Amino acid sequence: MSAWLAGFIALLQGSTELFPVSSLGHAVVVPDLLRLDFRPTDESFVPFLVLLHLGTAAALLLLYREEWVRIAGGFVRASVRGRITDADERLALLIVAGTIPTGIVGFFLESPLKSLFANPRAAGAFLTVNAAILLGAEQLRRRDERRARVDIEAGEDREAVFRGVESLDVRSALLVGACQCLALLPGISRAGVTMAGGLVAGLRHQEAARFSFLLATPIILAAGVLEVPQLFHAGVPVGTYLGASVLAGAVAYLSARFLIRYFRVGRLDPFAAYCAALGITALVFAR
Amino acid sequence: MQTPRGGNTPLAIGLLVLAAVFAVAAIFYLSTRTSFLASSEARHYKHAVLALILCVLCLIGANFARRPQA
Numbered sequence: 187m188s189a190w191l192a193g194f195i196a197l198l199q200g201s202t203e204l205f206p207v208s209s210l211g212h213a214v215v216v217p218d219l220l221r222l223d224f225r226p227t228d229e230s231f232v233p234f235l236v237l238l239h240l241g242t243a244a245a246l247l248l249l250y251r252e253e254w255v256r257i258a259g260g261f262v263r264a265s266v267r268g269r270i271t272d273a274d275e276r277l278a279l280l281i282v283a284g285t286i287p288t289g290i291v292g293f294f295l296e297s298p299l300k301s302l303f304a305n306p307r308a309a310g311a312f313l314t315v316n317a318a319i320l321l322g323a324e325q326l327r328r329r330d331e332r333r334a335r336v337d338i339e340a341g342e343d344r345e346a347v348f349r350g351v352e353s354l355d356v357r358s359a360l361l362v363g364a365c366q367c368l369a370l371l372p373g374i375s376r377a378g379v380t381m382a383g384g385l386v387a388g389l390r391h392q393e394a395a396r397f398s399f400l401l402a403t404p405i406i407l408a409a410g411v412l413e414v415p416q417l418f419h420a421g422v423p424v425g426t427y428l429g430a431s432v433l434a435g436a437v438a439y440l441s442a443r444f445l446i447r448y449f450r451v452g453r454l455d456p457f458a459a460y461c462a463a464l465g466i467t468a469l470v471f472a473r
Numbered sequence: 474m475q476t477p478r479g480g481n482t483p484l485a486i487g488l489l490v491l492a493a494v495f496a497v498a499a500i501f502y503l504s505t506r507t508s509f510l511a512s513s514e515a516r517h518y519k520h521a522v523l524a525l526i527l528c529v530l531c532l533i534g535a536n537f538a539r540r541p542q543a
Contacts, residue, residue: 265533268540282530289523294510412519 187224187234189426195224196430199238200437203406204246204399204445206378206457207464208316214309214372215468233416237427240410241435246403249442253400257281273352277400283356284363284380284401289408291367299370310468312373317462319374320454323382327453330388345390345450351397358387366401373465376402381454391449399442485538492531499524 187195198216202209213235217224224231247254260274261282270276334347354362365383369376377398384394417424501507502521508514 265536268536286530289526412522 187423187426189429191222191224192234192426192430193433194222195234196238196241196434197437199235200242200245200434201441203239203242203434203438204377204402204441206316206320206375206381206454207461208309208313208369208373208375208378210369211309211313211316211373211375211461212464214304215306215313215464215472218306218472219468232413233419233422234427234430236410236413236416237431238434239406241431241433242438243403243407243410245435245439246399246406246442249439250400250403254403257400276352279356280351280354280359280397281400281404283359284366284397285404287360287363288366288369288405292370292405292409295370304372306468306472309373310465310472312371313461313465313468314373315465316374316378317458317460317465319368319382320378320458320461323385324454324458327385345392348390348393349388350393351384351389351400354387354389354397362387362397362401366405375461376405378454378457378461385454391451391453392446395445395449480539480541482539485535488531488535488538492528492535495524495528495531499528 195213195217198212199209202212216222256274257278260272260276261278264270264275264279270279331344331347362380362383365379366376368374368379377395380398380401381391381394384397385391389397417427499521502511502517502524504516506514506516511517511520
C-alpha cells in the first residue's frame with residue numbers, strides 16, 4: 187500500500203468512525219466506487235486497520251481523559267464495594283452494561299458477518315438501512331417533543347426536557363449496547379445506532395453522542411489491542427502505518443469535537459440523507 | 474429470595490457458577506487447539522481473553538448481588 191493510499195484510508199477511517207455514517211461501510215464502498223486497488227477484507231489490511239483503530243481510541247481517550255480517570259476509579263470502587271454511591275460509579279456500570287452485548291456477539295459473529303456482507307452492494311444496502319434507523323430515531327424524538335409540548339418557536343430549549351447519561355437505567359444501557367451489535371454489519375454505523383438508541387432511551391442529543399463515544403472507546407481499544415500481534419508479521423511497513431494511525435487519531439479527535447458541538451442543537455437527519463445518498467450510489471454503481 | 478442483609482443470594486450463586494464456567498473456558502481456549510465456537514482449529518487466545526473478562530464481570534456481578542442495594 188502506498189503512503190498516499192494509506193493517508194487517504196486513514197482520513198476516511200478517522201473522519202467516519204465517530205460520525206453516524208459507518209466507517210466500515212465507507213471502507214467497503216468508497217474504494218470500490220473510486221476503483222482503488224485494495225480490499226478491506228484482505229488479511230494484509232488487518233494490521234493497518236488495527237493501528238487506525240488504536241489511533242481513534244487514543245483520540246477518544248484524550249478527549250475524555252479526565253472523565254475516563256473518574257470512570258476507572260468509579261468502576262474499581264463500585265466493583266470492590268458491590269454498591270453504587272455516586273455518578274462516576276453509575277456511569278462506569280452503564281458503560282460495562284452497554285459494552286457486554288457487543289463484546290459477546292462481536293466476538294463470535296464478527297468474522298462470519300464480515301465475510302458474508304463485506305461486499306459493496308451489501309454495504310450500500312446497509313447504509314440505506316442505517317439512514318432509515320437515523321430517520322426513525324429522529325421521528326420518535328419529534329413525537330416525544332410534541333408529547334412534552336416543547337415550544338421551539340417560543341425559543342424554548344427542546345433538549346431541556348430530556349435527560350443526561352447518568353440518569354439512564356441499566357436496562358436502557360443494555361438496550362443501547364444491544365443496538366451496537368447491529369454495527370457489525372458493514373454499513374450500519376456504531377455511532378449512529380448507539381445515538382439512535384440513546385435518543386429512544388430519552389437522552390439529549392449531546393448526551394447520546396457522549397454516551398456513544400464513551401461506549402465506543404473500550405470496544406475500539408479492545409479490538410485494536412487484541413489484534414496487536416498481527417503487527418509483528420514480516421513485511422508490515424510500520425512507519426507508514428504509524429503515520430496513518432496518528433492522522434486517523436487527529437481527524438477522529440477533530441470529528442468528535444465537532445460532533446459534540448453540533449449535537450447541542452443539531453439532529454441526525456443530515457447524516458441520514460448522506461447515508462441514503464451513498465447507499466443508493468453504491469447499489470447503482472458498485473462492481 | 475432475600476438474605477437477612479437484603480442481598481439476592483440465588484443470583485449471586487448463579488453468577489459465581491457462571492464465573493467458574495468462564496474461567497474453565499478461558500483455560501480451555503488457552504491450552505487446547507479447538508474450533509469450538511471459533512472459525513478454525515487453533516489456540517484462540519482472544520476467546521480466552523473474552524472468557525476471562527466475562528469471568529471477572531460475573532464475579533463483580535455476584536459481589537453486587539450479594540449486597541443490599543439502595
